[in-house]
Amino acid sequence: MSDKTIRWSIIGAGVIAHKMADAIQLEADNALISVASKSPEKAEAFAREYAIEADTYESLVEREDVDVIYIATTHNFHADNALMALEHGKHLVIEKPFTVNAEQARRLKDAAEAKSCFLMEAIWTRFLPSMKALREAIRNHTIGEVKVATINFGGIAPEHYRGRLFDPALAGGVTLDMGIYPISMLCYVLGERPASIHATARFSDTGVDEIASYQFVFPSGCIATVNTSFNLLMRQEALFFGDKGYIDYPEFQQSDAFTVKYLKDRTIDREETIRTENADNGFIFQVREAARCLRADLRESPVIPVAETVDIMAIMDEIRRQLPLQYEFEKTGYTKGTQ
Structure with missing residues (x-):
């Protein structure tokens, strides 16, 4: 073309x-x-x-x-x-x-x-300049070996989303809708898939996960924790802790900047803000x-190869297996209906 x-x-x-x-x-x-x-x-x-x-x-x-x-x-x-x-x-x-x-x-x-x-x-979010900069900072060992990551991502969904989110017939629930963002972020910036997964959730009256927490251990040894909800006001923040400092990325969907905090003699010695140019849309x-x-x-795009997309879907399959959460239509194959 x-x-x-x-x-x-x-x-x-x-x-x-x-x-x-x-x-x-x-x-x-x-x-x-x-x-x-x-x-x-x-x-x-x-x-x-x-x-x-x-x-x-x-x-x-x-x-x-x-x-x-x-x-x-x-x-x-x-x-x-x-x-x-x-x-x-x-x-x-x-x-x-x-x-x-x-x-x-x-x-x-x-x-x-x-x-x-x-x-x-x-x-x-995978395609944002800020996300690329975060990946480069981590891959370049700006904070050394990343040993722990914590991501909180939640909020109370607007009314026009709530019907879909609560509806199991529409594959509702927080894991597929919101949990995917921090899961994808971790796989992207760390450059690996989790070797082990542990997941828990609180369910809505309709039977979908409205609050979920995941813990991943990656092959590199990084331990990552994700908390997410579409029905609970939470801080939106991503923190990556390495042996040479840590990265603090608040409001990672809206903000175009994150802060690198460098460690020296067991304390933070200096800070550096890395800023990119995201867009309003x-x-x-x-x-x-x-x-x-x-x-x-x-x-396919090298930013998110199809094989990685399949792997992330498999991660969420395992999360839902543990919760447990399986949609009725999955038991009979693909949905055939109207939209």
């Missing part, structure tokens, strides 16, 4: 689709062409807002004037929506979580490889990365 404008369509017309649509239209040399929803009224309203076309799912995947499709439906429909698009040879960017479980993720990986299609999970960076990969004829 040349340096031409990358043409996008979106499947799903909810809140997250609007944020991605804004990012596509803000990013140079990218264009939003159409949207599809199982609700024609939602698709038409979305199309009017962005001056694009309204499609059905079937007509969208058959379009020849679209380079890549962004899937923004609820988690439980990602696998089915993606497989339909891949059957038509479409490149895909799929909103996090990629699927509900690792089995579905492996199926998408195999289908994309068979069709030679680009495939990428859209976990927007952080989705811009995942749009930019997908477009870069497509122009370079890549089939």
Whole structure:
């Protein structure tokens, strides 16, 4: 693919689709062409807002004037929506979580490889300049060997999210929706997957995990603890402790800066703030990365390879096995329904 404008369509017309649509239209040399929803009224309203076309799912995947499709439906429909698009040879960017479980993720990986299609999970924080800077600081041993990490990530979800989050039929719960952010962060900045996992949770009346805590031990020896909730006001912070100091990254989804605190003679000797240039709409960076990969004829992004996405889904499978939390539709295969 040349340096031409990358043409996008979106499947799903909810809140997250609007944020991605804004990012596509803000990013140079990218264009939003159409949207599809199982609700024609939602698709038409979305199309009017962005001056694009309204499609059905079937007509969208058959379009020849679209380079890549962004899937923004609820988690439980990602696998089915993606497989339909891949059957038509479409490149895909799929909103996090990629699927509900690792089995579905492996199926998408195999289908994309068979069709030679680009495939990428859209976990927007992974693509932020600040996250890249954090990874470099840790990988360059700025604080020496990282031995302990602690991430707290939670809040009380806005009303327009709560119905989905509490609904097990829509793969609700905090692990898939919010836990994935710190899990993905740890795997990215440490450059490894956990060797052992321990998970606990408090459940809502609807049977999904609303508060969860995970402890990971990584092959390097780093012990990491994650606390997360969509129904509890918590501080958002990531702390990485090494034998030469520690990194304090408060508000890691909103802030473009973190602080490195250097250790000398058992006390903090000096501090350094590392600042990057994030954007008001952080989705811009995942749009930019997908477009870069497509122009370079890549089939996955080195920022989040598909195999790593599958591994992270497997980590969350193990977490849910321990809680335990299995959705009814997982017992019978992929969901077939409306969105």
